[in-house]
Amino acid sequence: MNGRRTGTVTMHDVAARAGVSIKTVSNVVNGYPYIRATTREKVESAIAELGYHVNVSARNLRRGRTGLIGLAVPELSLPYFAELADSVIRAAEARGVTVLIEQTGSVRERELEVLAGQRRMFTDGLIYSPLALGPDDVDRLAAVDYPMVLLGERIFGGPADHVTMSNVEAARAATQHLLDLGRRRIAVIGAHAGETVGSAALRLQGYREALEANGVPFDPALVGEAGLWHRATGAETMARLLDADLGIDAVFGLNDALALGALHVLHARRVDVPGQIAVMGFDDIDETAYSSPTLSTVHPGREQIARTAVDLLLARIDEPGADRPYQQVVADFSVVARESTLGDQAPAEPTPAG
Amino acid sequence: MNGRRTGTVTMHDVAARAGVSIKTVSNVVNGYPYIRATTREKVESAIAELGYHVNVSARNLRRGRTGLIGLAVPELSLPYFAELADSVIRAAEARGVTVLIEQTGSVRERELEVLAGQRRMFTDGLIYSPLALGPDDVDRLAAVDYPMVLLGERIFGGPADHVTMSNVEAARAATQHLLDLGRRRIAVIGAHAGETVGSAALRLQGYREALEANGVPFDPALVGEAGLWHRATGAETMARLLDADLGIDAVFGLNDALALGALHVLHARRVDVPGQIAVMGFDDIDETAYSSPTLSTVHPGREQIARTAVDLLLARIDEPGADRPYQQVVADFSVVARESTLGDQAPAEPTPAG
DNA sequence: CTGAAAGCGCTTACAG
DNA sequence: CTGAAAGCGCTTACAG
Numbered sequence: 001m002n003g004r005r006t007g008t009v010t011m012h013d014v015a016a017r018a019g020v021s022i023k024t025v026s027n028v029v030n031g032y033p034y035i036r037a038t039t040r041e042k043v044e045s046a047i048a049e050l051g052y053h054v055n056v057s058a059r060n061l062r063r064g065r066t067g068l069i070g071l072a073v074p075e076l077s078l079p080y081f082a083e084l085a086d087s088v089i090r091a092a093e094a095r096g097v098t099v100l101i102e103q104t105g106s107v108r109e110r111e112l113e114v115l116a117g118q119r120r121m122f123t124d125g126l127i128y129s130p131l132a133l134g135p136d137d138v139d140r141l142a143a144v145d146y147p148m149v150l151l152g153e154r155i156f157g158g159p160a161d162h163v164t165m166s167n168v169e170a171a172r173a174a175t176q177h178l179l180d181l182g183r184r185r186i187a188v189i190g191a192h193a194g195e196t197v198g199s200a201a202l203r204l205q206g207y208r209e210a211l212e213a214n215g216v217p218f219d220p221a222l223v224g225e226a227g228l229w230h231r232a233t234g235a236e237t238m239a240r241l242l243d244a245d246l247g248i249d250a251v252f253g254l255n256d257a258l259a260l261g262a263l264h265v266l267h268a269r270r271v272d273v274p275g276q277i278a279v280m281g282f283d284d285i286d287e288t289a290y291s292s293p294t295l296s297t298v299h300p301g302r303e304q305i306a307r308t309a310v311d312l313l314l315a316r317i318d319e320p321g322a323d324r325p326y327q328q329v330v331a332d333f334s335v336v337a338r339e340s341t342l343g344d345q346a347p348a349e350p351t352p353a354g
Numbered sequence: 355m356n357g358r359r360t361g362t363v364t365m366h367d368v369a370a371r372a373g374v375s376i377k378t379v380s381n382v383v384n385g386y387p388y389i390r391a392t393t394r395e396k397v398e399s400a401i402a403e404l405g406y407h408v409n410v411s412a413r414n415l416r417r418g419r420t421g422l423i424g425l426a427v428p429e430l431s432l433p434y435f436a437e438l439a440d441s442v443i444r445a446a447e448a449r450g451v452t453v454l455i456e457q458t459g460s461v462r463e464r465e466l467e468v469l470a471g472q473r474r475m476f477t478d479g480l481i482y483s484p485l486a487l488g489p490d491d492v493d494r495l496a497a498v499d500y501p502m503v504l505l506g507e508r509i510f511g512g513p514a515d516h517v518t519m520s521n522v523e524a525a526r527a528a529t530q531h532l533l534d535l536g537r538r539r540i541a542v543i544g545a546h547a548g549e550t551v552g553s554a555a556l557r558l559q560g561y562r563e564a565l566e567a568n569g570v571p572f573d574p575a576l577v578g579e580a581g582l583w584h585r586a587t588g589a590e591t592m593a594r595l596l597d598a599d600l601g602i603d604a605v606f607g608l609n610d611a612l613a614l615g616a617l618h619v620l621h622a623r624r625v626d627v628p629g630q631i632a633v634m635g636f637d638d639i640d641e642t643a644y645s646s647p648t649l650s651t652v653h654p655g656r657e658q659i660a661r662t663a664v665d666l667l668l669a670r671i672d673e674p675g676a677d678r679p680y681q682q683v684v685a686d687f688s689v690v691a692r693e694s695t696l697g698d699q700a701p702a703e704p705t706p707a708g
Numbered sequence: 709c710t711g712a713a714a715g716c717g718c719t720t721a722c723a724g
Numbered sequence: 725c726t727g728a729a730a731g732c733g734c735t736t737a738c739a740g
Binding site: 374375376377378381388389390393412414415416417418 | 725726727728731732733734
Binding site: 053054055056057058060061066067068075076077079082083085086089090098099100101102103121122230231232235261264265267268270286287289290291292 | 408
């Protein structure tokens with residue numbers, strides 16, 4: 001490719017210049033170890049003099065590889081996915097592969113298109129974060145015959161490697177953090193009624209487990225539904241809960257956007273955070289360290305998820321035929337306590353770079 | 355590529371099955387018009403029966419194209435760039451090309467690497483948004499011999515197509531909006547002392563032009579420096595300005611993150627927005643429609659920028675040799691007035707999807 | 709440690 | 725409207 005632009009310097013030109021065969025040039029370019037030092041130098045000088053670059057299309061054609069992996073996410077406009085993409089790109093870079101991002105908009109039809117789409121012909125495999133698919137779509141996933149790693153927990157036991165957050169445990173720990181501060185009337189924002197798979201159901205389960213372990217009764221009135229996990233819905237739900245006058249002393253937003261929306265409403269109503277109501281989020285997006293007050297949240301191991309997903313995918317790509325069992329990896333998490341739960345006792349944040 | 359996975363169905367197989375030559379298969383696959391309907395049908399059935407997919411690497415090798423374009427941005431973690439990437443991906447999709455994102459972290463060295471990097475061998479061209487490069491780097495850009503479109507205004511008159519926001523005029527309009535509301539002590543957050551290129555300098559210029567046009571004296575004390583355009587720096591600068599007791603009745607954040615940081619400080623100090631101080635941002639990132647109060651800002655024509663950049667780049671790619679003059683396109687903008695300047699009179703936001 | 713040669717799967721003048 | 729054939733630039737057994 002791109003030969004027109006660079007003047008079509010090929011391995012043959014380099015070989016001629018260096019006085020060797022193209023095989024030797026190929027060996028040098030690909031770091032094959034057993035080459036006489038003088039030969040290597042000759043080749044490297046020729047490469048430098050001619051400004052040679054390997055032609056990636058030709059290499060790919062020969063190797064049956066592209067060196068590209070796909071990443072399908074709902075939207076880059078959602079901070080969590082923008083940051084996840086950031087992490088995946090970095091992890092892939094460290095392993096010498098490049099990432100192609102596809103946006104599905106959380107639309108089921110588009111999420112399915114990704115599986116059949118032509119774009120997968122560009123890539124050796126796919127890291128796939130569906131939000132609209134459900135257990136019913138397992139068959140479609142089973143029909144996929146190329147390397148794939150699933151992110152998230154919508155389709156468990158599916159025929160693919162799987163990397164997920166520790167949703168139940170992390171939510172339990174987040175709730176425990178609030179309980180440890182003496183809070184007993186802990187509202188939840190972001191529940192999805194009737195859902196059994198997915199982050200909402202799992203995080204709510206963790207919340208309930210923590211209450212139970214501490215002998216705090218579960219009050220359904222404290223559970224705020226919110227379909228979309230955006231700031232706006234977080235704000236609406238928070239307002240609704242406050243209006244209901246439930247004696248709330250803490251709020252657990254099932255993601256950071258919801259918690260940030262709640263925070264804004266609390267600010268607007270002059271409710272002291274955390275004095276009157278402590279607030280907890282989930283995801284640890286960058287913004288949480290900069291909000292006022294800074295938001296306590298769960299760090300879900302985003303970098304680890306990204307790294308693990310890339311590694312699993314590359315392993316599949318490297319052994320296309322292998323009958324390796326499908327792996328399920330759960331990332332480590334940690335509770336990040338900031339001002340929205342600890343108040344002035346919160347540890348000072350590191351100054352942002354610069 | 356990927357032949358192992360799909361069972362290596364090639365054009366030859368399709369041709370044999372359909373009883374035609376591979377040239378004919380190629381013609382059908384590529385939509386060449388003059389093919390007898392019956393022939394086309396035979397070929398299409400054969401393709402369907404065999405599950406044939408064109409091998410992209412082979413096609414690219416032959417065509418000297420990859421169908422991929424690069425997009426180099428500072429970081430996807432910064433909402434403006436995440437949303438820009440979103441728009442570029444959509445615009446490229448509409449034109450049948452795929453986007454490869456590179457992150458430079460605003461580090462000059464990495465921004466230069468993008469120009470020489472091996473990754474450009476994957477792509478037919480580059481949409482490039484440098485933040486750390488300056489006029490001194492024009493020579494490096496001139497040496498680039500592949501299709502490129504620059505975003506932003508760090509390097510004017512450089513040897514490349516250029517798409518930019520209407521920084522001066524848009525900042526003037528934003529300031530005028532505040533002046534029209536009767537504000538006279540308008541602080542600025544995000545100035546870069548000594549800078550002559552770049553968004554900070556241009557937006558500050560627009561601010562000054564608006565003041566002058568309205569006979570309002572320019573007061574350097576109202577200009578708040580903020581190197582990084584993040585929430586945190588916006589908050590710090592806002593606090594500093596308030597502490598100086600300057601009689602401020604409005605704040606113009608040179609981007610939304612700065613304005614949002616300022617908003618948080620104003621909230622915390624119980625300053626009524628916009629009653630006491632009106633706040634204006636720049637960029638119209640999604641978050642501004644959801645903050646409380648919602649943030650008035652400048653819509654900089656992000657979709658238009660994305661579309662124009664993709665179009666200019668594809669035009670260059672299509673005519674590698676053409677001596678077409680370098681184009682400079684300035685996007686349309688609009689002032690989006692929301693609660694942070696209009697208060698309760700702000701038009702209701704459309705309900706977020708869902 | 710290196711060479712000569714086949715072939716990856718396409719597209720495209722060149723004929724007809 | 726279609727076919728036979730060259731060749732895009734590489735990698736890799738196969739020899740030596």
